[in-house]
Amino acid sequence: MEAHYCLSCGQRLEIRNIGGENRKACPGCSFVFWGNYSIGVGALIMKDEKILLVRRRQDPGKGLWTNPGGYIEQYEPIEKTIVREVFEETGITTRVNGIIALGDLPRNVHNVYLVFLMDYVEGHPQPDKVEVDDAGFFSLNDMESMNVADLTHRLARIAFQQPSYGLISDPKPIPSLPGYGLYHVQRL
Structure with missing residues (x-):
């Protein structure tokens, strides 16, 4: 969705150069x-040398087998999101081990995709x-067909x-920012 009006005060947005980029900004507030x-x-959930997959019932990807996942809620910590999404889709209880992949798809709605082990x-x-x-749960061999x-x-x-384990969760990221999450490289 494209914004035309200020989400704070309702005035029509104008184009301003901010930080070297043309951005929509409100002439009446900040x-x-x-x-x-x-x-x-x-x-990515492994059990007995197999990985958990789900078959999509709706678009996008209807009929395709994918790893479980979804989108974060506005006020939900990201680790709770992935545990919730897996449980909702499959009934499997899991625990976050680390982040092992990051996807980036810039377009009309810029999509960032974090993959958790x-x-x-x-x-x-x-x-x-x-x-x-x-x-x-399926093996790589199962997945071929x-x-x-x-x-x-x-x-x-x-x-x-x-x-x-890629990026792991820091149990005490920044005490002065409640709810803030930080991930860092695991020391070997």
Whole structure:
């Protein structure tokens, strides 16, 4: 969605050069429209040398097998988002281990996609029948005969290669900013 009016006071936005870029800004208050962004999360969950996949029941990607995932809610910490999304889609309980991939798709709505390596905790794959119509653990060999999304195929290979844990969550990122999350490289 393109913004034409100030989200703070309702005045029509004008174009101003801010930081060397033309941006929409409000002539009546300090509001600047920085753009449309969407943050998605994906999970790679391994169990018994297999990876958890779901078959999309709706577009985008209807009929494709993908790794579970979704989008963050406005006030939801990102680690809770991915645990929630996996549970909602599959009934599997997981725990975040680290971030092992980052996708970046700049376009009308700039999409950033964080892929988490997750620890399997418990549960049997049960599709939610809303977003996904099937779920299960599959080997790379199983995936060869399945209609797996290209990105998911690539991410599965990363998971099967026994990756490092990438970025891990800092348990005490910045005490003065409640709810702030920070990820850093794990020291070897």
